[in-house]
Amino acid sequence: MIGIQLERVQNRIRQAAQACGRSPEAVRLVAVSKTVGAERVQSAIQAGAGILGENYIQEAQGKFNQLYNEKVEWHFIGHLQSKKSKYAVRMFDLIHSVDSLKLATTLNKEAAKLDKVQEILIQVNLSGETTKSGVSAKEVLPLLEAAAGLDNIRIQGLMTMPPFFDDPDRARPFFEALADLRDHLGLNPTANAHLTELSMGMTGDFEVAIAAGATLVRIGTAIFGERQYKVDQ
Numbered sequence: 171m172i173g174i175q176l177e178r179v180q181n182r183i184r185q186a187a188q189a190c191g192r193s194p195e196a197v198r199l200v201a202v203s204k205t206v207g208a209e210r211v212q213s214a215i216q217a218g219a220g221i222l223g224e225n226y227i228q229e230a231q232g233k234f235n236q237l238y239n240e241k242v243e244w245h246f247i248g249h250l251q252s253k254k255s256k257y258a259v260r261m262f263d264l265i266h267s268v269d270s271l272k273l274a275t276t277l278n279k280e281a282a283k284l285d286k287v288q289e290i291l292i293q294v295n296l297s298g299e300t301t302k303s304g305v306s307a308k309e310v311l312p313l314l315e316a317a318a319g320l321d322n323i324r325i326q327g328l329m330t331m332p333p334f335f336d337d338p339d340r341a342r343p344f345f346e347a348l349a350d351l352r353d354h355l356g357l358n359p360t361a362n363a364h365l366t367e368l369s370m371g372m373t374g375d376f377e378v379a380i381a382a383g384a385t386l387v388r389i390g391t392a393i394f395g396e397r398q399y400k401v402d403q
């Protein structure tokens with residue numbers, strides 16, 4: 171079941187990329203496994219999921235410990251409190267949701283202890299919804315500049331989560347705005363060249379996000395089905 175759904179999603183990603191003249195390899199799928207138990211996550215890995223996306227540190231730790239032998243990337247996509255940075259840098263290859271200098275600084279410090287360079291994205295709140303994390307568009311450049319001296323983090327790009335719309339076309343301006351922001355940040359060209367990743371697009375709107383330039387799409391429901399808000403160990 172998970173294998174079939176995963177394959178369908180992978181096909182849709184490929185078709186969406188081809189439809190706008192992009193290489194399918196330019197778009198990576200993050201299988202969002204929040205609330206999904208380790209056994210079903212393992213089925214997804216066996217079926218070819220190469221990247222897992224988790225939202226909660228404690229929940230991720232359980233699965234990480236059970237699945238540490240699996241060849242898979244772990245990405246953190248939820249809201250991260252600075253005080254949990256220590257655990258985050260141990261587990262995650264990429265943290266999509268950095269939204270303050272304080273968090274970037276703490277991640278840098280904890281990564282240094284592990285002799286690791288932690289890859290991160292800056293989460294941008296383009297809708298101004300107060301329920302969503304992220305810095306505003308105009309805060310991105312100052313945050314990038316302030317974080318530039320932190321040697322144990324590497325900022326790879328931007329992430330956003332538009333408001334929920336029934337019609338995915340209404341999310342399009344938000345995806346285009348994130349791509350546009352990345353393209354016109356005003357960093358010097360070498361610094362800008364590192365911002366290769368755009369993490370945007372979920373089950374309801376990932377095809378639209380791919381057309382706007384997404385390099386990472388974060389998809390849960392279309393792979394694992396509707397979430398039950400209780401971890402189904």
Ligand SMILES: *Cc1c(COP(=O)(O)O)cnc(C)c1O
Nearest residue numbers: 202247372373374388389390391
């Ligand atoms: C849960 C979640 C997703 C996946 O959402 P689906 O609609 O199930 O695909 C993507 N991104 C973030 C940040 C999430 O919290």
